[in-house]
Amino acid sequence: xxxxRAEEIxxxxxxxxxxxxxxxxxxxxxxxxxxxxxxxxxxxPQKVDxxxxxDNPGVFEIGENEYEVVMTLQAFSFTxxxxxxxxxxxxHFTLTSKDVVHGFQVAGTNINAMVTPxxxxxxxxxxxEPGEYLVLCNEYCGAGHQLMATTITVK
Amino acid sequence: MELVEKRNLSKKIxxxxxxxxxxxxxxxxxxxxxFLVLLIGGxxxxxxxxxxxxxxxxPSWFDYYQTLTAHGILLLLVFTTLFTVGYFYAxxxxxxxxxxxxxxxxxxxxxxxxxxxVAFVATTIVMGDASVLYTFYxxxxxxxxxxxxxxxVVLGIWIAAFGAFINxxxxxxxxxxxxTPLLAFFATGVFVLLFFGSIGVTVExxxxxxxxxxWTETVNVMLSRTLFWSFGHTLVNIWYLTxxxxxxxxxxxxxxxxxxxxxxTRLVVILLVILNIPGGFHHQIIDPGITETWxxxxxxxxxxxxxxxxxxxxxxxxxxxxxxxxxxxxxxxGWFKKLPWGDVRFxxxxxxxxxxxxxxxxxxAQTNNQLNQVVHNTLWVTGHFHLTxxxxxxxxxxxxxxxxxxxxxxxxxxxxxxxxxxxxxxIWTVGMIFMSGSMxxxxxxxxxxxxxxSTYGDQATALSWDPYLFLLAIGGTLLIIGVILMFYxxxxxxxxxxxxxxxxxxxxxxxxxxxxxxxxxxxxxxIVMFLAIVAMxxxxxxxxxxxxxxxxxxxxxxx
Ligand code: HEM
Ligand SMILES: [Cu+2]
Ligand SMILES: [Cu+2]
Numbered sequence: 019x020x021x022x023r024a025e026e027i028x029x030x031x032x033x034x035x036x037x038x039x040x041x042x043x044x045x046x047x048x049x050x051x052x053x054x055x056x057x058x059x060x061x062x063p064q065k066v067d068x069x070x071x072x073d074n075p076g077v078f079e080i081g082e083n084e085y086e087v088v089m090t091l092q093a094f095s096f097t098x099x100x101x102x103x104x105x106x107x108x109x110h111f112t113l114t115s116k117d118v119v120h121g122f123q124v125a126g127t128n129i130n131a132m133v134t135p136x137x138x139x140x141x142x143x144x145x146x147e148p149g150e151y152l153v154l155c156n157e158y159c160g161a162g163h164q165l166m167a168t169t170i171t172v173k
Numbered sequence: 174m175e176l177v178e179k180r181n182l183s184k185k186i187x188x189x190x191x192x193x194x195x196x197x198x199x200x201x202x203x204x205x206x207x208f209l210v211l212l213i214g215g216x217x218x219x220x221x222x223x224x225x226x227x228x229x230x231x232p233s234w235f236d237y238y239q240t241l242t243a244h245g246i247l248l249l250l251v252f253t254t255l256f257t258v259g260y261f262y263a264x265x266x267x268x269x270x271x272x273x274x275x276x277x278x279x280x281x282x283x284x285x286x287x288x289x290x291v292a293f294v295a296t297t298i299v300m301g302d303a304s305v306l307y308t309f310y311x312x313x314x315x316x317x318x319x320x321x322x323x324x325x326v327v328l329g330i331w332i333a334a335f336g337a338f339i340n341x342x343x344x345x346x347x348x349x350x351x352x353t354p355l356l357a358f359f360a361t362g363v364f365v366l367l368f369f370g371s372i373g374v375t376v377e378x379x380x381x382x383x384x385x386x387x388w389t390e391t392v393n394v395m396l397s398r399t400l401f402w403s404f405g406h407t408l409v410n411i412w413y414l415t416x417x418x419x420x421x422x423x424x425x426x427x428x429x430x431x432x433x434x435x436x437x438t439r440l441v442v443i444l445l446v447i448l449n450i451p452g453g454f455h456h457q458i459i460d461p462g463i464t465e466t467w468x469x470x471x472x473x474x475x476x477x478x479x480x481x482x483x484x485x486x487x488x489x490x491x492x493x494x495x496x497x498x499x500x501x502x503x504x505x506x507g508w509f510k511k512l513p514w515g516d517v518r519f520x521x522x523x524x525x526x527x528x529x530x531x532x533x534x535x536x537x538a539q540t541n542n543q544l545n546q547v548v549h550n551t552l553w554v555t556g557h558f559h560l561t562x563x564x565x566x567x568x569x570x571x572x573x574x575x576x577x578x579x580x581x582x583x584x585x586x587x588x589x590x591x592x593x594x595x596x597x598x599x600i601w602t603v604g605m606i607f608m609s610g611s612m613x614x615x616x617x618x619x620x621x622x623x624x625x626x627s628t629y630g631d632q633a634t635a636l637s638w639d640p641y642l643f644l645l646a647i648g649g650t651l652l653i654i655g656v657i658l659m660f661y662x663x664x665x666x667x668x669x670x671x672x673x674x675x676x677x678x679x680x681x682x683x684x685x686x687x688x689x690x691x692x693x694x695x696x697x698x699x700i701v702m703f704l705a706i707v708a709m710x711x712x713x714x715x716x717x718x719x720x721x722x723x724x725x726x727x728x729x730x731x732x
Pocket of ligand 2: 121166
């Protein structure tokens with residue numbers, strides 16, 4: 019069962035590309051802190067309202083050009099909604115679901131995270147360009163899923 | 174008396190020709206229902222496409238999410254499974270000298286189980302009690318009968334798998350020291366994956382049933398998702414392995430060539446089985462509860478599956494080139510012109526292969542963590558699997574149907590049906606280019622999947638997606654023409670085409686090639702290695718999800 023010379027070259031080049039893509043992904047993830055949202059903190063999904071910080075959801079300015087948004091997702095809304103921040107700020111989102119699985123996606127950015135009940139999900143993003151950003155739920159969550167949206171206005 | 178003798182005689186003749194009437198009836202039944210399911214599922218897809226473009230409002234008694242649940246389950250699970258079992262049972266019958274009577278019976282029981290399961294699932298969806306999509310993520314809770322229906326489908330799959338194992342084991346016992354015929358070798362790989370791959374989802378469903386009846390109060394959401402995708406990902410490889418069985422074994426014969434390499438083909442099957450499961454996390458790359466490290470390990474595991482695909486790509490083009498040159502082709506690319514472009518049995522799987530170059534590249538991109546974050550749950554992903562399943566797998570299945578159905582029904586593929594098949598293939602390809610292309614593009618812009626028509630309150634970003642969604646609907650409209658044509662062709666070949674003999678094309682090995690090594694037949698070892706790698710990928714994260722689980726979730730019915 020010998021391989022052709024050409025086949026060997028093809029496989030070596032192919033594998034090299036695969037390895038390169040992995041090295042790149044690994045470098046971004048672990049050296050540059052760009053790994054996908056993977057938070058492992060948990061809470062009781064039936065007691066979200068009693069659990070800090072979700073007992074007080076909202077937009078908090080925690081530093082110069084730095085915000086924390088503490089948000090609950092529930093069928094079919096985001097709390098808080100219609101968020102306003104100033105251009106150039108870094109925003110840290112702390113998210114959980116009060117019922118089923120939801121998605122948290124901001125169109126035109128790399129914000130994309132699954133928000134499952136029982137887990138606290140975290141994701142950060144710097145908003146440089148002013149404008150109105152569409153926030154939407156991208157995991158099917160029920161009859162009103164296509165209406166579950168809000169905006170982030172960057173001024 | 175005379176009649177009986179005559180019957181016996183014709184049975185004997187058929188037996189010699191590798192044809193078994195009773196086995197053919199079984200496979201034809203699977204295929205007939207498969208194409209009926211394709212027809213229904215295709216119309217549901219059309220309704221979705223028209224809805225997303227804002228052209229069609231679905232009625233409240235069968236809304237978008239009922240449609241989508243049915244479309245996903247019917248096409249992804251039912252159509253592909255019925256076709257796979259029907260095809261491989263025909264292949265086993267043909268290459269192993271007929272199915273054992275016991276196995277044929279198991280094939281019928283499996284079919285019955287699947288039909289019972291589908292009836293439960295379909296009824297609960299139509300009644301509006303199971304709008305949970307084909308992934309049925311808890312804590313959304315469907316009617317318990319929906320999950321029970323799924324159990325029946327899985328039981329059917331297992332019975333079919335064990336039937337195949339029994340038949341293959343029997344053949345091996347009677348042919349000691351011989352290699353199992355190549356298609357039976359593929360069947361072994363496929364049924365091994367079907368059986369082991371569905372264990373995880375069965376465990377999940379057995380957690381959901383008592384919860385759905387109200388006997389348990391809460392459910393572990395992350396555990397359910399993870400078990401689901403251990404199966405969902407395997408299913409992808411099952412289709413793929415089924416499709417390439419025809420690429421390796423059938424297509425070379427159709428173009429008048431020889432097998433590329435028996436040994437390397439078997440190696441690809443073994444690699445696809447061993448390297449299969451641990452890619453499952455690439456469906457959960459942006460989930461909480463799984464660490465960055467584990468997600469990265471799974472990148473490695475899901476990329477490793479690309480290796481046998483690289484081997485396949487080489488094998489295909491090598492077989493084409495060799496055949497072309499043997500037919501007198503000159504120059505670097507002269508062989509290309511020698512391929513039988515007018516033969517639908519070649520054209521359909523050829524386009525399937527080309528689509529996989531793009532589909533595979535997209536898959537490699539989106540399995541890399543950060544890139545996945547850009548596209549996860551956008552229409553990009555829907556575009557991706559309509560390209561991979563909808564073209565690569567489905568067009569290969571169509572390509573098989575053109576010879577398999579008339580072979581089984583003892584009819585002929587007439588030039589007219591062949592020509593119609595060519596049109597079908599072209600319409601399907603163009604339709605998918607429109608639909609999948611626009612899904613990919615609009616997904617990059619952020620349009621979510623699994624969402625009925627919405628402008629999100631006339632939000633500007635959402636409005637900018639509309640032109641692409643319109644292209645999507647155009648693609649869907651072309652595709653439904655393709656579905657109707659294919660359904661017509663399948664039925665015609667089953668019941669109306671002129672009587673005759675159609676061969677089951679199986680390529681032979683090249684003369685004086687090296688013998689295939691004996692170790693390829695060591696399935697026990699392959700299964701152990703496969704399970705060991707599954708364990709490497711899953712044991713620690715699963716323990717973590719179970720041990721460090723938050724309190725469970727109560728049920729919700731949000732539709
Ligand atoms: C007439 C042909 C087809 C059309 C017009 C069509 C159209 C669509 C559309 C518009 C969506 C929904 C997008 C969304 O809202 O997320 C969809 C989803 C889907 N389609 Fe198709 N499709 C067709 C054929 C197929 C085939 C042949 C398969 C597989 C064998 C398939 C498998 C799926 C799956 C698995 C989903 C996703 C369901 C989900 O996200 O829950 N489709 N299709
Ligand atoms: Cu949603
Ligand atoms: Cu997968």
